[in-house]
Structures are given as structure tokens and as C-alpha cells.
Amino acid sequence: MKIAIAGTGYVGLVTGVCLAEVGHDNVVCVDIDENKVELMKSGKSPIYEADLEELMKKNYSIGRIDYTVDYQSAYKDAEIIMIAVGTPERKDGSANLDYIKKVAKQIASSITKDTLVVIKSTVPIGTNQDIEKYIRKNLKNNVKVEVASNPEFLSQGTAVKDTLNASRIVIGVESLWAQEMLEKVYKPFNQPIVATNRNSAEMIKYASNDFLALKISFMNDIANLCEIVGANIEDVALGMSYDERIGSKFLKAGIGYGGSCFPKDTKALHWLSTHNGYELKTIKAAIEVNECQKLRLVRKASRLVESFEGMKVAVLGLTFKPGTDDLREAPSITNIEYLVDRGANVIAYDPVGIENTKKIFKENIKYTTSIDEAIKDAEACFIMTEWKEIINYDVINYKEKMKKALIFDGRNCYKIEDMKNLGIEYYSIGR
Ligand SMILES: NC(=O)c1ccc[n+]([C@@H]2O[C@H](COP(=O)([O-])OP(=O)(O)OC[C@H]3O[C@@H](n4cnc5c(N)ncnc54)[C@H](O)[C@@H]3O)[C@@H](O)[C@H]2O)c1
Ligand SMILES: O=c1ccn([C@@H]2O[C@H](COP(=O)(O)OP(=O)(O)O[C@H]3O[C@H](CO)[C@@H](O)[C@H](O)[C@H]3O)[C@@H](O)[C@H]2O)c(=O)[nH]1
Structure with a gap:
């Protein structure tokens, strides 16, 4: 069964690799980004996810998975095309479906045989139905096409593990044909399947x-x-x-x-x-x-500190959670902006998120992959992500290395008693 996947982000790439891993031997991942495709072909993952690169290399070398920018050749004879492109937020809060529509158009102009299109992206209720109508209206060749919903529940940082051990597979279908196709795709995973109509699956x-x-x-x-x-x-x-x-x-x-x-x-x-x-x-x-909540700690800090102007402030942990290099909507961004706006000299630490942080703050702050360096001579320190490097850090260093041992911990990484015993001024959440 040939399965094509549109989009090689967290969902598309992990899905493709896991489908290959459980035995599907003709998986093609499509992206518009040539650099990403070249990188993946060389065995490298464009995203930081545990176990991903290893499985990419293994399944690419045995020919079960391939990567391409040539959507036409990928879609034309696929039995299943999964859509896993982004559905970002518009200014008014609604979901932007432009990327989905673009793929739908590419599918309509490419397919030459009966195809099940499966939307894995998170889309508003009614989208599957609309996309089906859209593809059918724009079809270049006279083939049967149906759209099914198959939302994804993986979490970043544990994406491969979550996919191989999913709590459930939700499929939203309007025909037995679509249901049986998807059951066949997911059979090797041996996970419970919840079949509903498309609107319920989206919901x-x-x-x-x-x-x-x-x-x-x-x-x-x-x-x-x-x-x-x-x-x-x-x-x-x-x-x-x-x-x-x-x-x-x-x-x-x-x-x-x-x-x-x-x-x-x-x-x-x-x-x-x-x-x-x-x-x-x-x-x-x-x-x-x-x-x-995102600004709770900096607001507390500004009541305690006369001014942030010229103050060296360490920010530990930048990604939105541990285990990922992703900073999308990370609380660290809002907090660093607040501090920089008030004249603080921010030095930011993260074990894997530095490159993505640089894209946001450029030269406006300093960066380091060493906690020691971040806190040296700092007058305040904010903790934004509970990386194990931060949790396991010997807290005596805050006392010894900082100019003033003043910690605002947004992830409750340390015991209050330990900090108190060391004479560290320590504020956390709800304690
Ligand atoms: N990130 C997650 O943990 C997660 C989990 C569950 C569901 N989702 C949902 O899945 C969808 C994808 O999220 P993501 O985080 O994987 O996105 P992402 O931004 O990481 O990746 C999207 C990819 O699609 C590519 N793309 C854009 N247009 C394309 C086209 N026409 N053809 C082929 N590729 C194209 C982009 O270049 C990019 O590589 C979203 O709707 C999201 O809400 C995400
Ligand atoms: O008890 C908790 C758990 C999480 N978080 C925060 O919640 C955010 C999201 O965390 P998590 O859910 O672990 O990560 P995501 O990768 O965003 O995964 C969520 O979003 C995905 C995309 O839709 C879904 O597929 C997943 O099921 C869903 O957990 C992070 O900022 C966490 O710090 C908390 O503050 N407290």
C-alpha cells in the first residue's frame, strides 16, 4: 500500500517513520522545503525528537520510506494521502487553513487512481467535509476520492513513543471503504480504534x-x-x-x-x-x-526589584517543555520580552533550544548552553522549563555564583526547604 504524507513536521515525519517502522514498505513524505528534504535523505532529522533519527536511518536504508519535494509523483498513485501540514492561528484566533487548501489543490491536480485523503492536522469541525468537496470539484482525472479525519494525539518530546504506543486511534469516516482502509493502515500498531463520523473526530x-x-x-x-x-x-x-x-x-x-x-x-x-x-x-x-499566568513571576519580580535596568538576569529553559527544541508559544518568550523591554541584560540557557531562540531574539540577548555561565554574577534568575539539567543542578551554585541569589522558578524544580537552608531567596508557583 503506497502511503504519501504531506508535511514533514512533528506529526508528518513521525507518522511516516512509524508507519515504516511497523512494516509499511512504501511511505513517501512530501515537503515544500528542499533543505529539509535533503537533510532527511542524508539521515538527519530536521526536528529534535527522541529516537526519531535512528528510525529514519533504519527505514530509509531498507527502502521503506523516502522523502521528496515532488508532490505529483508522490500523490499520483498513492492509495492513501495523509495531510499533516500546519494549521496556525490567525490574528482573530481562528485556524488558518491555507496550507491545507494548498495541499488539497495539489492532490486534486495529481491523483490518477482512487484515493483516500486523510487529514491528520488539527482542523475545525466541518473541514474534512469542505476539503472533500473542494478536491472533488478540482479533480483533474476522473477518480474516486474521499476524505477521512484521523486526528493526532502525540506530544512533542515523546512523539515516537506516543505514536508507537498510542492510547487510541481516532478515525472519522463516512463510508465502510474509508474505515476499512484506515483499519488496514493501523492494524500493525495493535491499538484501540475509535470510529466516528468526521465531525465528531474533529471535535x-x-x-x-x-x-x-x-x-x-x-x-x-x-x-x-x-x-x-x-x-x-x-x-x-x-x-x-x-x-x-x-x-x-x-x-x-x-x-x-x-x-x-x-x-x-x-x-x-x-x-x-x-x-x-x-x-x-x-x-x-x-x-x-x-x-x-505566563507573566506571574516577572510581575512578582518587578514588585521586589526596584528596576531591571542594566541588571544581569539569567533565564534557564527556553523551549515550551523539556525534550523538544520548539519555542512556539513558549512562556520564556513573553518573559524575556518583558525583561528586555525593562532594560535587563538577559542571558538565556537551554540545552537544545538555543538555535531557535536566536531566530526570535537575535542579538538582543546573550545565549549559553551552560547553567554555570548563565548564572555567573547574575542578580536574578528565572526558570521557565523543567529540563533535567536544571532539576539536577546543584543548587549551592546559585548561592556561590550569582551576585544575588534570587530565583523565580516557574516550574517548581527545587525543594523550598533546600533553598531556604542555603539562604537563597526563592519564589515558585503555588507554594
Ligand atoms: N506538533 C504536535 O505535537 C502536534 C500534535 C498533534 C497534532 N498536531 C497538528 O498537526 C498539524 C501539523 O503540526 P506540526 O507541528 O507537525 O507542523 P510543522 O509546522 O512542524 O510542520 C508542517 C510541515 O508542513 C510543510 N508544508 C507546508 N505546506 C506544504 C505542502 N503544500 N506540501 C507539503 N508540505 C508542506 C512545512 O514545510 C512543514 O515542514 C497541525 O495542525 C497541528 O495542530 C501537532
Ligand atoms: O501538568 C502539566 C502538563 C503540561 N503543562 C504545559 O502544557 C504545555 C503542553 O504540554 P504537553 O501537552 O506535554 O505537550 P504538547 O506537545 O503540546 O502536546 C499537546 O498538544 C499536542 C498537539 O495537539 C497533542 O497531540 C497532545 O496530546 C497534547 O498533550 C507545556 O507548555 C507544558 O509545560 C503544564 O503546565 N502542566
Whole structure:
């Protein structure tokens, strides 16, 4: 079965490689970026993801997967074409479907046999139906084409593991033909399949992400109250987690959620609801809490510090979470902007995110891959990502190397007692 995939980002490349890994022997990944394609052909991954490069090399060398910019040759005789291009946020919060439409147009002009088009990208409810109509209207050759929804649930940093061990495969189909095709594709993964209609499948993706975002915002809200009333959010989360109805995951309070999904997917669903004359009040609250949360620590710091002007400030952790080089919507960006605007000399540390940070801040801040160097002579330090390098760092260094041991920890990396015993002025979230 020939499977073509449009887009080789986190979703497209990982999906392609994992399909090959479980035995599909004719997977072609298409991208418009020639440099990316050349890089992938040479066995290198354009993104930082655990285990990805190893599986790319293995499956490329045995001829199960290939990479190309030539979409026509990739799509023309594919039985399945998966769309995994970006659906970024528009200024008004709605999802921008331009990339999806572009691929749909390329598919319509290329296919020469019956094809199932599968949308893996996160798209607003009704998009699968619209794209099907669009492709059928623009078809160059007289073939059968159907569109099925197959939203993706992988997390960055654990994308390969998540794909090979997915909790469920959601497929949104309108025919038995489409359902059987997708069941065949996913059979080797041996994961539970939830088959619904297309609109429900599209909604499952948004509802899942927005529920998780809401869970985080709820815990951040409670954490802020904990600080006021003298409770400890970590003890509170632990106590809550024993209730199976609540669960133990996504209860971690912090500096707010970031990444390429939660921020845009909460806004897109909220936009869609208001556009349909209904207000999703819970999602609105999740978004608002997150916006405030991102600046909570710098605001606290500015009440304690007279001025940031000329002050050396270390920012530890730049990516939106550990295990990825991605800075999309990372809280670190908002915080660094705040500090730079107020005249701070920021030195930023991250084990893998420096190159992507440079694209955003250029020469406006300094960069390092050493925590020691970042904190040396600094008068304040902000922690934005819970990298293990930061968690495992010997905290005595803050006392010994900083000009003033003043730490604002947005990810609760250290024990309050340890910091207190060392005489470090330490502020974290909800404790
Ligand atoms: N990143 C995640 O963890 C994740 C998880 C689940 C779902 N999603 C959703 O999946 C979609 C893709 O996200 P991503 O993070 O993988 O995107 P990405 O930005 O990392 O990658 C998109 C890729 O598509 C390529 N592209 C653009 N137009 C193209 C075209 N016409 N033909 C071929 N390639 C083209 C781009 O060059 C880029 O390499 C989004 O809708 C996102 O919301 C993402
Ligand atoms: O208890 C928690 C858990 C996460 N976060 C933050 O939430 C954001 C997102 O984290 P995570 O969900 O682990 O990463 P993503 O790669 O963005 O994955 C989410 O978004 C993907 C894209 O849609 C989905 O496929 C995944 O299922 C969904 O978890 C990050 O900034 C985390 O720091 C918290 O603050 N507290």
C-alpha cells in the first residue's frame, strides 16, 4: 500500500517513520522545503525528537520510506494521502487553513487512481467535509476520492513513543471503504480504534486538547490561591490525584502552557463556538488564566526589584517543555520580552533550544548552553522549563555564583526547604 504524507513536521515525519517502522514498505513524505528534504535523505532529522533519527536511518536504508519535494509523483498513485501540514492561528484566533487548501489543490491536480485523503492536522469541525468537496470539484482525472479525519494525539518530546504506543486511534469516516482502509493502515500498531463520523473526530481532537489546557489552567488558578491562603499546590495535587476520576496527570502548576497546540487549539475552538452563536465560557477562562499566568513571576519580580535596568538576569529553559527544541508559544518568550523591554541584560540557557531562540531574539540577548555561565554574577534568575539539567543542578551554585541569589522558578524544580537552608531567596508557583 503506497502511503504519501504531506508535511514533514512533528506529526508528518513521525507518522511516516512509524508507519515504516511497523512494516509499511512504501511511505513517501512530501515537503515544500528542499533543505529539509535533503537533510532527511542524508539521515538527519530536521526536528529534535527522541529516537526519531535512528528510525529514519533504519527505514530509509531498507527502502521503506523516502522523502521528496515532488508532490505529483508522490500523490499520483498513492492509495492513501495523509495531510499533516500546519494549521496556525490567525490574528482573530481562528485556524488558518491555507496550507491545507494548498495541499488539497495539489492532490486534486495529481491523483490518477482512487484515493483516500486523510487529514491528520488539527482542523475545525466541518473541514474534512469542505476539503472533500473542494478536491472533488478540482479533480483533474476522473477518480474516486474521499476524505477521512484521523486526528493526532502525540506530544512533542515523546512523539515516537506516543505514536508507537498510542492510547487510541481516532478515525472519522463516512463510508465502510474509508474505515476499512484506515483499519488496514493501523492494524500493525495493535491499538484501540475509535470510529466516528468526521465531525465528531474533529471535535474529539479539540475537546481533548482544550480539556487538558483547562485542567492546567484550573491548577494554576488554584496554585495562585494556594499562595495567598498558605496552602501548597504540590500537596494539593497529590491529594487530588488519588481520586481515579481526577487522575494524576496534567495537574502540574507552573508558568502556563505553551507549544504549538494548546494555545492555538483553545483559541480556535472558542472562535468556532462564538462564530456559531455559542460562548464556550470554560475555554475562555482557560485562555485568560494562561495569559495572566505566563507573566506571574516577572510581575512578582518587578514588585521586589526596584528596576531591571542594566541588571544581569539569567533565564534557564527556553523551549515550551523539556525534550523538544520548539519555542512556539513558549512562556520564556513573553518573559524575556518583558525583561528586555525593562532594560535587563538577559542571558538565556537551554540545552537544545538555543538555535531557535536566536531566530526570535537575535542579538538582543546573550545565549549559553551552560547553567554555570548563565548564572555567573547574575542578580536574578528565572526558570521557565523543567529540563533535567536544571532539576539536577546543584543548587549551592546559585548561592556561590550569582551576585544575588534570587530565583523565580516557574516550574517548581527545587525543594523550598533546600533553598531556604542555603539562604537563597526563592519564589515558585503555588507554594
Ligand atoms: N506538533 C504536535 O505535537 C502536534 C500534535 C498533534 C497534532 N498536531 C497538528 O498537526 C498539524 C501539523 O503540526 P506540526 O507541528 O507537525 O507542523 P510543522 O509546522 O512542524 O510542520 C508542517 C510541515 O508542513 C510543510 N508544508 C507546508 N505546506 C506544504 C505542502 N503544500 N506540501 C507539503 N508540505 C508542506 C512545512 O514545510 C512543514 O515542514 C497541525 O495542525 C497541528 O495542530 C501537532
Ligand atoms: O501538568 C502539566 C502538563 C503540561 N503543562 C504545559 O502544557 C504545555 C503542553 O504540554 P504537553 O501537552 O506535554 O505537550 P504538547 O506537545 O503540546 O502536546 C499537546 O498538544 C499536542 C498537539 O495537539 C497533542 O497531540 C497532545 O496530546 C497534547 O498533550 C507545556 O507548555 C507544558 O509545560 C503544564 O503546565 N502542566
